[in-house]
Amino acid sequence: MLRLRNHHATALVVISLPLLLCGRDRQDPQPRASRDGDTVYVRAVVTDMLNRYVTDLEQKSFKLVEDRAEQKIGYFAQKAAPMSMGIVMDATRNLELRVDAVRKTIARLLASGDPSDDMFLITFDRKSARIESYSGQNTATEEIPSFGQVAKLSPLDSAFDFAVNQMKQRANRKKALIVITSSPSLDLSGEASSVVSESYARVYSISGGRRIESSRAYSIQETSGGRPYFLTDFGELDYYIGLIHTELRSEYILGYSPKNAARDGKWRKISVELKLPSGSPMLTVAADKGYYAPKN
Secondary structure (H helix, E strand, C coil), X not given: CCCEECCCHHHHCCCCCCCCCCCCCCCCCCCECEEECCEEEEEEEEEECCXXXXXXXXXXXXXXXXXXXXXCEEEEECCCCCEEEEEEEXXXXXXXXXXXXXXXXXXXXXXXXXXXXXXXXXXXXXXXXXEEEEECCEEXXXXXXXXXXCCCCCHHHHHHHHHHHHHHCCCCCEEXXXXXXXXXXXXXXXXXXXXXXXXXXXXXXXXXXXXXXXXXXXXXXXXXXXXXXXCCCHHHHHHHHHHHHHHHHCCEEEEECCCCCCCECCEEEEEEEECCCCCCCCEEEEECCEEEXXXX
16 A cells, blocks of 8 residues: 655745855756765655655666666665754844754654654854754764854855765765755855765755845755745744655665766766556656766
8 A cells, every 4th residue: 555645845835045056067957866886876756646745665666767778776765764864054043042943843853753863953153053963862062163264154154064064974865954044145155065966965945035036046955856945934944844854754765786887977867767557546756867977
C-alpha cells in the first residue's frame, strides 16, 4: 500500500530572501545531482494527484536514465534514511525572541525522527555568532571563532559560509540548509555561496519583507532544489521548518555508477521515471536534472 503524507508546499511557494549565486564559471538553474567518486546520487520526491508525498515506493518502482542510457540503481534510500538539517538564523531585531522557539522545533523534530539524524543552529548578529549542534537529545554549543572578520563577508555571508562547511562534513545523504532572516534586502555574496553545491544540501530561505525582483535572485534555492518562503508572521516558523523537514524526510536517494565514465566536465542530463503496475494511482516524480562530470 502506498503511504501518503499531507503536502501543502505548492500553495505556499512565495519569494523571500534573494540568495545570489555569482562568481562561478558555470551557472545552471536546474537542481544538480551529486557525484561522490564513481557514484552519482540523485534526489527524487514523489507526489500524488492531491500533491501528497508518496513515501513507500521500492527501488524497482524507479527507472533512472542518464543521457538516454538507462542506469543500474546501486544505492536506494527512502524515508527511513537519516538526515542532516542546518538552520542559519539572524538573531537581530524581532527574530531574537524566536530563537528559543526554533530550539524547541529542533528538539521536536529530532524526537520524532531517525536516531542518526543530526541538526545544527547557527545564530548571529553583527558582532558574534555561535553554533549549537544537536544529535538525538544531545546538545553542544560553541562560539564561532573569527566570525565576521573575513574580508568582504557580511555577518550573513560568514554564517552561511560556516554552515555550508559544516554541512559538507555531514555523512547523511539527506541534507537541508535553512536561512531565516527578517529582512529581504540581505544578499549572499559569491564568496559565501560558491561552494553550496559541494555540500549536496537543499537550500531554503524563510524571511520577511516584500518580494524583490531580480534575474539572478533565488538561484541558490533553484540550483540546490530548495525554495524560498515569505512570512508576515514569524510565529509560523515551526510550521515552515516542519514543512521542510517533511519534504526532506519524504525524499528518495538513488545512486548509480554512470555507464559514461568520460571525465570531460560536460553536463550529464538525468531523468527519473516511475515504473508502476497497471491500475496504480497517477503519481508525479520530481528529481535532480543532472550534474557536471568531473574534468581531468
